[in-house]
Amino acid sequence: MSTALKQRALATVGNVVRHVPHDGAQIFSFVASPKVRIDPWPMYQRLHRRGPNRPGPFGIWMVGSHAGITTVLRDAPTSVDESLAVGLPGGGGGDKVTPFGQLIDKTLLFTDPPDHSRLRRLVSRTFTPRTVDRLREPVGALVAERLAELRPRGRADLVADFALPLPVAVICELLGLPPSEHERFIGWGRALAPRFDIDLFRSEEVNQAGNEAATQLVRYFDDLLDHPERCDPEGLVPALVSAQDGDDRLDRMEVIALCALLLLAGFETTTNLIGNGILSLLKQPDQAAAWRDDRVDPARAVDELLRHDGPVQFTQRVLLEDFELDGHVIPERSLAALLIGAGNRDPKVFDDPDHLDLSRSPNPHLSFSTGIHHCLGAALARLEAELAVPALLRELPGLELDGRPRWRQTFVLRGCTELPIRWSA
Numbered sequence: 001m002s003t004a005l006k007q008r009a010l011a012t013v014g015n016v017v018r019h020v021p022h023d024g025a026q027i028f029s030f031v032a033s034p035k036v037r038i039d040p041w042p043m044y045q046r047l048h049r050r051g052p053n054r055p056g057p058f059g060i061w062m063v064g065s066h067a068g069i070t071t072v073l074r075d076a077p078t079s080v081d082e083s084l085a086v087g088l089p090g091g092g093g094g095d096k097v098t099p100f101g102q103l104i105d106k107t108l109l110f111t112d113p114p115d116h117s118r119l120r121r122l123v124s125r126t127f128t129p130r131t132v133d134r135l136r137e138p139v140g141a142l143v144a145e146r147l148a149e150l151r152p153r154g155r156a157d158l159v160a161d162f163a164l165p166l167p168v169a170v171i172c173e174l175l176g177l178p179p180s181e182h183e184r185f186i187g188w189g190r191a192l193a194p195r196f197d198i199d200l201f202r203s204e205e206v207n208q209a210g211n212e213a214a215t216q217l218v219r220y221f222d223d224l225l226d227h228p229e230r231c232d233p234e235g236l237v238p239a240l241v242s243a244q245d246g247d248d249r250l251d252r253m254e255v256i257a258l259c260a261l262l263l264l265a266g267f268e269t270t271t272n273l274i275g276n277g278i279l280s281l282l283k284q285p286d287q288a289a290a291w292r293d294d295r296v297d298p299a300r301a302v303d304e305l306l307r308h309d310g311p312v313q314f315t316q317r318v319l320l321e322d323f324e325l326d327g328h329v330i331p332e333r334s335l336a337a338l339l340i341g342a343g344n345r346d347p348k349v350f351d352d353p354d355h356l357d358l359s360r361s362p363n364p365h366l367s368f369s370t371g372i373h374h375c376l377g378a379a380l381a382r383l384e385a386e387l388a389v390p391a392l393l394r395e396l397p398g399l400e401l402d403g404r405p406r407w408r409q410t411f412v413l414r415g416c417t418e419l420p421i422r423w424s425a
Contacts, residue, residue, distance in 0.1 A: 037414075038407045040313070041354060044342040052342060053326040059087035060335045061319075061328075064342035066349040066366065068325055072336050073371040076325075078317035079112050080373070085318045085335040098207070100195050100214040106257030108376065109265075116372060122250055123258060123376065126239040132379045135174060136387075142169050143388050147395045154425035155402050157418050162392070163274040167267035167384055174266070174380070175259060176235015177224075184220075185263055188213040193268045197410045217263070221256040236262070262377070270381050272311030272415030274388050277302075279419060280309050281393070282401055284356045291358055292393040298386040301358040305385065306344075307365035308356045313341040313414045315369065340366050341414070396423035 036043055044064065052064030063069055072078065082088070083096065095101030104110050108119050146166055150156050168182050168189070194202065195210030224230060224237065231237045240255045250258070281288040290296050315338045323330045330336065343366045345353040350360070368375035375381070393399060402422035408415055 034407075034409055037409065037411065040341060041345065044339070044345050045354070047339075047342055048345075048347055051326075052339075052346070053328060055328070056337070058335075059085075059331075060337050061325075061330050062339065063325070063336050064339040064346075065326065066343040066346035066364070069338045069340065069343040069366055070370055071325060072317055072319075072323075072338060073366075073369060073373070076317070076323045076336075077320040078336070079320055080110050080316075081112065081318060082316070082335065084320070084333060086333045088335060095199070098214075099211045099218070100192070100207075103214045103218060103257055103260055106254055107261040108258070109261065109373065113372065118248065119250075119254065119258070120372075120376070122243045122245055122248065123240070125245065126236060126243050127376055129379060131174070131236070132383060135170065135380070136383060138173050139170055139384055140387050142166055142173075143391050147391060151395060152425055155420070155422040158278060158392075158421050159271065159275050159416055159419050162388075163271045163278075163419070164267070166274070166388060167270040170270075170380070170384060171263055171266040174235065175237050175262065176232030177237070178230070185267075188217050189264055189268055192217070192264055193413055194408075194410055196264075197412050214260075217260050218256055221259050222252070225252060225255065265375070266377055266380065268413060268415075269311040270384050272413060273302075273305060273381060273385050275416045275419050276309040276311060276414065277305035277385065277389050278392060278399075278421075279401075279405060279416065280305060280356050281389070282399065282421075287356050287358050288393055288399075291390050294390075296358040298390065299382065300361055300363065302382050302385045302389070303363045303365060304356060304358050304360050305389070306367040307350070307360070307363055308344070309414070310341065310344060310365070310367035311413060311415055312367060314339060314412050340369075396421070398424040 047062075047064045052062075053068045054062055056062045063072055096105060108116060108123065111119060143166065146162050150161060156162065164186060165182065168185050169179065172179065172181055172185065191209040191213035194206045195214075197206075221237075225241065228238060228241070237255075237259060240250060240258055243250055281291070287296075291298075291301050317336050317338065319330050319332055319334050319336060322332050344350075347353050349364065368378040368381075399421060400423070401420065403420040405416045405420070406418040408417050
């Protein structure tokens with residue numbers, strides 16, 4: 001979308017948010033207002049009181065109930081291809097011709113069946129529970145190594161010094177790449193993550209940086225496939241190259257795109273899970289103490305962090321047919337904006353939804369999505385959080401905030417860019 005068109009669209013959104021008295025407009029303030037993005041919970045509360053599923057600007061349908069989101073993801077005839085939607089400013093789908101768009105269009109996140117089914121079948125043969133299980137010891141060692149470096153310092157930026165480098169190291173271990181690549185991957189990931197945000201609210205600088213990072217990432221993995229000796233033969237890169245289902249195999253660009261997806265999804269979301277989780281625990285010290293003292297089940301605790309302040313707040317689908325939801329008929333080719341963060345705090349599903357309860361059970365949160373696009377790396381993210389969060393609480397005594405967190409100004413991904421902490425060294 002051109003800069004001029006973005007400016008007109010933003011002005012339209014601002015006018016809608018200021019003057020139109022319906023909750024769909026208020027939801028758009030989540031995107032338009034940095035203040036609301038930092039603290040969206042009061043808006044979600046209002047949404048649930050007044051009706052969480054409703055039309056919004058540009059023909060977009062806001063879906064904020066747990067049941068509504070689940071129904072769209074599991075049962076509705078939908079596509080992940082935004083270009084199929086009608087009524088969006090600029091027509092939507094403008095990324096398809098960019099280096100970033102050409103890369104992500106080959107990934108599981110942005111393909112529909114039958115292509116999605118084929119890719120997932122092939123990848124599932126390599127990314128197995130056993131693959132994740134073999135990482136438990138290396139992840140534990142990486143956590144211990146990071147904390148040993150931090151402990152004498154007494155203060156740190158949790159994001160830069162722990163929550164970001166840890167999952168990058170884990171992904172390199174998973175893919176079979178050397179530690180020397182960590183810093184390069186961090187740079188690419190930091191440039192690519194904002195590129196996943198809604199087109200309407202991305203600057204040209206963000207687009208350019210993301211496209212350049214995508215170009216470099218493709219070049220890196222393309223060269224790596226020509227020199228397999230640089231990879232650990234037990235890593236996932238060689239496994240993806242050799243993955244086979246009958247006569248079907250991944251082509252070269254599919255392998256590159258899947259490696260890029262594992263890089264991005266594997267550390268951006270986990271970084272935010274650890275950062276958001278520690279911040280939530282510091283605000284509720286009774287819950288932090290319960291986990292530190294082994295009085296909660298680690299798996300339940302991680303699920304509650306994912307529900308309470310998850311790293312992904314939003315996803316979307318295009319309806320391929322008219323679809324009835326909560327008494328409304330959503331017209332064919334409408335874009336459904338699925339507010340994952342609101343669904344995770346739906347009072348019809350979760351008692352006292354704004355309270356962090358590490359013993360909450362059952363906990364059917366939506367942070368890993370559901371249906372055919374359920375997160376393939378969910379087990380790895382859980383493993384990293386199960387090991388990292390309680391270790392931070394135990395090894396850094398008296399852990400507390402050391403200043404105001406700085407939040408990233410994105411809509412899709414929620415997390416801190418800086419999280420200053422201190423402890424008794």
